[in-house]
Amino acid sequence: MISVKGYGATSKHSEIAALSFERQAIGDFDVLIDILYCGVCHSDIHTARSEWGAANYPVIPGHEIVGKVSQIGAKVSKFKVGDLAGVGVFVDSCRTCDCCKKGLEQYCEEGMVPTYNGMYRNSTLKTYGGYSSIYIIDEKYALHIPPTDQLAAIAPLLCAGITTYSPLRFADVGNGHQVAVLGLGGLGHMAVKFAASFGAEVTMLSTSASKEADAKRLGAAHFALSTDPAQMKALKGKFDFILNTVAATHDMNKMLDLLKIDGKMLLVGIPPEDCKIAAAKLISKRRSIIGSMIGGIAETQEMLDYCAEHHIVSDIEIIDIKDINTAYERIIKSDVKYRFVIDMKTL
Numbered sequence: 001m002i003s004v005k006g007y008g009a010t011s012k013h014s015e016i017a018a019l020s021f022e023r024q025a026i027g028d029f030d031v032l033i034d035i036l037y038c039g040v041c042h043s044d045i046h047t048a049r050s051e052w053g054a055a056n057y058p059v060i061p062g063h064e065i066v067g068k069v070s071q072i073g074a075k076v077s078k079f080k081v082g083d084l085a086g087v088g089v090f091v092d093s094c095r096t097c098d099c100c101k102k103g104l105e106q107y108c109e110e111g112m113v114p115t116y117n118g119m120y121r122n123s124t125l126k127t128y129g130g131y132s133s134i135y136i137i138d139e140k141y142a143l144h145i146p147p148t149d150q151l152a153a154i155a156p157l158l159c160a161g162i163t164t165y166s167p168l169r170f171a172d173v174g175n176g177h178q179v180a181v182l183g184l185g186g187l188g189h190m191a192v193k194f195a196a197s198f199g200a201e202v203t204m205l206s207t208s209a210s211k212e213a214d215a216k217r218l219g220a221a222h223f224a225l226s227t228d229p230a231q232m233k234a235l236k237g238k239f240d241f242i243l244n245t246v247a248a249t250h251d252m253n254k255m256l257d258l259l260k261i262d263g264k265m266l267l268v269g270i271p272p273e274d275c276k277i278a279a280a281k282l283i284s285k286r287r288s289i290i291g292s293m294i295g296g297i298a299e300t301q302e303m304l305d306y307c308a309e310h311h312i313v314s315d316i317e318i319i320d321i322k323d324i325n326t327a328y329e330r331i332i333k334s335d336v337k338y339r340f341v342i343d344m345k346t347l
Contacts, residue, residue, distance in 0.1 A: 001025060005347055006132030007321050008060035012050035016131070016324045019058055023136050024125050030136050031079045032071035033087065038130035039064025039155040039314075040340040042186065042247065045328050047117050055117050062130030063089045063115035064155040064341075066145055076139050084145035086304070088158040089294050091115050091127060091141050103296040105141075131321065133347055143301055146308035153313035156186065156339040157304060159294065160314060164191040164243065165303040167266040167292035168198060171241055175199035180235075180242045182226070182255060184211045186314075187245035187268060189338040192218040193312050195243065203239070205255075214337065218315075232258070237285075245269045252289075256281040265289045314339050320346035 001022040008019045026032055044061035046052045065087040069079050079085060093100050093108035100108050113121060116129030145154055164187055173179055179200040181191040188204075195202045196219030203222040204215035212223040224231045235258050242255055247269040256265060256277075267289055281287065295303065307313065315338045319327050327340045 002134070002136070004128070004132050004134055006060045006128065007324060007347070008058050008128070008131060009048040009055070010058050012048070012055065016048065016061070016328070019060065021058065021060065021128055021132075023128065023134065024120070024123075026071055026073050026136055027138070028073040028075040029138050029140070030073045031069050031076055031085060031139050031142055033065070033067040033085050033135045033137065033142070034070045035065055035067040035130055035133060035135055035344045037066050037152045037155045037318075038062040038342045038344060039159065039316075040319075040324070040327055040331065040342065041156075041159050042331055043159075044129075045331060056126060059117050060128035060131050061116055062132070062342075063087070064158045064160075065115070065130035065135055066151055066155045066158070067135070067344075070134075072139075078139045079142065079144075084147065084151070086143040086145045086154070086158050087115055087130065087135050087137055087141075088143065088162065088300055089115055091137050092121055094121070095140075103298040105296045106294045131324070131342065133344065141297060143297070143304060146304065148308065148313075150313050152318055152341045152343070153316050154304070154307075155341050156190075156314035156316065157307055158300065160186045160190050160339060161307065162295040162300045162303050163187055163268050163292070164245070165194050165306070166295035166299055167243060167268060167290065168194050168241075169299070170292065171264055171266060171290070173198050173200050173241055177201070177240045178238055178260075179203070180205050180239045180255075180258060181220070182206075182242055182244045183246040183269065184208075184215055184338075185245065185334060186336075186339045189214075189218055189315055191243045191245060192220050196220070197310055197312060200241075203235070205242075226254075239263055241266060243268065247271060249273050249275075251275070253278050253281050256287055256289075259285065259287045261285045261287075263287050267291045268293075316341045318343050322346065
């Protein structure tokens with residue numbers, strides 16, 4: 001076992017504070033990554049505070065990890081010491097089910113192994129996340145990070161990036177499509193960048209008029225207030241796709257009216273309460289709602305390579321680890337543009 005420094009929660013009421021814990025020893029197929037940056041996802045807060053079910057404390061959050069490989073196992077072939085590497089939302093899966101064989105490990109029939117607050121397969125060892133000095137991972141689930149001078153801004157791509165890239169690719173969004181992005185936050189700002197880069201004409205739908213300038217800077221051609229009935233009426237039947245990133249309670253039926261015939265709502269946000277969907281909204285125009293959850297390892301690598309080629313990164317604010325609790329409160333208030341990233345030199 002390897003002793004590691006990190007920051008985490010010891011109960012749902014505790015602040016995120018300095019902790020020491022142990023990681024497994026390096027196996028034959030493992031790489032040891034010295035963590036340089038770790039993004040802060042809203043799901044870190046939900047997990048640390050047991051808002052998505054009881055957490056297995058202590059919890060060391062963080063699943064948007066980038067760093068440098070400093071050690072490799074005897075049988076590692078994909079990485080060498082000195083390579084840049086990343087870790088996303090999961091670190092293992094069964095590898096044998098239909099989903100795993102298709103490169104859809106996030107939908108593993110036995111359940112993927114989360115980067116933190118999980119248990120390694122066939123083991124009594126817990127997974128601990130990226131608010132820490134190192135991560136050890138099987139090379140099959142590690143990601144190559146293309147060389148860049150914006151390494152910190154790459155980190156959120158490993159969750160916010162792939163979460164929005166995957167459904168847009170699944171829907172084959174491209175030239176000539178009308179795409180609406182609902183919600184301008186950590187996910188929404190990446191959705192705008194990707195949809196625009198794929199050639200779609202993007203409209204940002206937001207409850208905040210103050211976000212119009214930023215939406216257009218990010219690549220949106222149009223902006224509309226989702227709280228304005230007149231603007232919503234003018235957009236009725238306009239969109240081929242709506243990428244819904246909103247995690248707050250909202251009326252999805254109102255959004256379905258904005259879709260064309262055969263229009264699709266791509267759902268990536270998880271509101272705290274179930275939404276009642278009016279069947280007539282779907283039937284009347286053969287519309288559909290499609291859920292999507294992150295992406296598999298191959299698709300995440302594809303996304304990272306695409307971003308490198310097209311110079312796409314996240315908009316970030318770099319913080320010291322000691323400021324993580326303040327960052328949590330700011331995230332809850334939507335007071336960040338658009339993702340916090342921890343500089344792990346400050347650990």
